[in-house]
Amino acid sequence: MTTGDDGAGSTPKGSPARRTLLMDAALRVLDQKNIIDATVDDIVQEAGVARGTFYIYFKDKYDILQALSRRLNEQLFENSHLHLDRHVPPFERIRTSLRAVLDAWTRHGGLYRSLTQMALGRPDFLELNQQNRAVFIRQIRGDIERSIERGHAKPINPAVTAKALAAMMDWICLLWFGLGEEPYPNATDELDNVADILARLWYRVVYAADPLQYEGGEDHIVPSP
Numbered sequence: 001m002t003t004g005d006d007g008a009g010s011t012p013k014g015s016p017a018r019r020t021l022l023m024d025a026a027l028r029v030l031d032q033k034n035i036i037d038a039t040v041d042d043i044v045q046e047a048g049v050a051r052g053t054f055y056i057y058f059k060d061k062y063d064i065l066q067a068l069s070r071r072l073n074e075q076l077f078e079n080s081h082l083h084l085d086r087h088v089p090p091f092e093r094i095r096t097s098l099r100a101v102l103d104a105w106t107r108h109g110g111l112y113r114s115l116t117q118m119a120l121g122r123p124d125f126l127e128l129n130q131q132n133r134a135v136f137i138r139q140i141r142g143d144i145e146r147s148i149e150r151g152h153a154k155p156i157n158p159a160v161t162a163k164a165l166a167a168m169m170d171w172i173c174l175l176w177f178g179l180g181e182e183p184y185p186n187a188t189d190e191l192d193n194v195a196d197i198l199a200r201l202w203y204r205v206v207y208a209a210d211p212l213q214y215e216g217g218e219d220h221i222v223p224s225p
Contacts, residue, residue: 014056014057018049018053018056018057019057021047021049022043022044022047022049022053022054022057022058022064023064023067023068023071024047025043025044025046025047025048026043026046026047026061026064026065026068027068027108027111028046029042029043029046030065030068030110030111030114031107031108031109031110031111032110033110034110034113034114034117035061035062035065035114035117035118036114036117038061039061040054040060040061043061043064062118062122062125065111065114065115065118066124066125066128068111069115069128069129069132070128070132072104072108072111073132073135075104076100076101076104077135077136077139079100079103079104080096080097080098080100080101080136081097081136081139089211090147090152090203090207090211091199091200091203091211094199094202094203095195095196095199098169098195098198098199098202099191099192099195101169101173102173102191102194102195103191105173105176105177105178106177106188106191109173109176109177109178110178112173112174112177112178113174113177113178113179115129116129116174116178133166133170136166137162137163137166138162140161140162140165140166141158141159141161141162144156144158144161144162144206145158147206147207152207153206153207153208154206154207154208156206156208161205161206164205165202165205165206168201169198172198176188
């Protein structure tokens with residue numbers, strides 16, 4: 001068995017380039033249309049291929065949505081975790097990671113909204129959502145555990161904290177980019193500011209302290225009252 005470009009463990013059929021073409025077209029369609037309203041015809045017209053070509057690669061529009069979910073999740077994990085410089089101070093790493101999440105939702109809020117909608121009604125999408133989130137939760141939990149071991153973070157249950165922090169980002173992004181409820185007027189134009197606010201909240205949860213200006217590669221912190 002080989003792995004296709006959507007991250008699934010199935011043997012790819014046809015041309016990988018044609019498969020990617022269809023996925024890219026579906027991403028553009030689903031950024032604009034809800035999965036319920038989008039059709040296979042929308043996707044093949046966007047891709048400029050015959051309808052029959054679609055079924056060489058995917059069973060239906062829900063199949064290609066799942067493929068997109070896996071691909072976007074891999075890209076987001078790389079941008080928000082794998083590519084981080086572990087030598088920069090903790091606050092800056094947190095801020096960079098959260099900004100990557102905000103950027104992903106800014107670009108593909110409609111598609112993420114469709115994925116959430118499907119997870120509420122179909123067990124296969126719920127399982128996929130849980131698998132996607134588990135990658136991030138494991139990373140967050142590992143970061144917290146290492147920080148506690150090194151004496152940086154206050155003693156706290158890593159499993160509960162990791163899930164709570166991940167859920168916080170899921171919910172605020174769904175409300176904001178999925179349902180249009182900005183945290184404050186024009187927040188979408190100030191993503192750097194929002195990332196900074198969220199990073200400070202995240203830092204306070206993990207370290208029970210406020211980050212100050214850092215020097216020499218370490219954050220200077222003051223205990224919270």
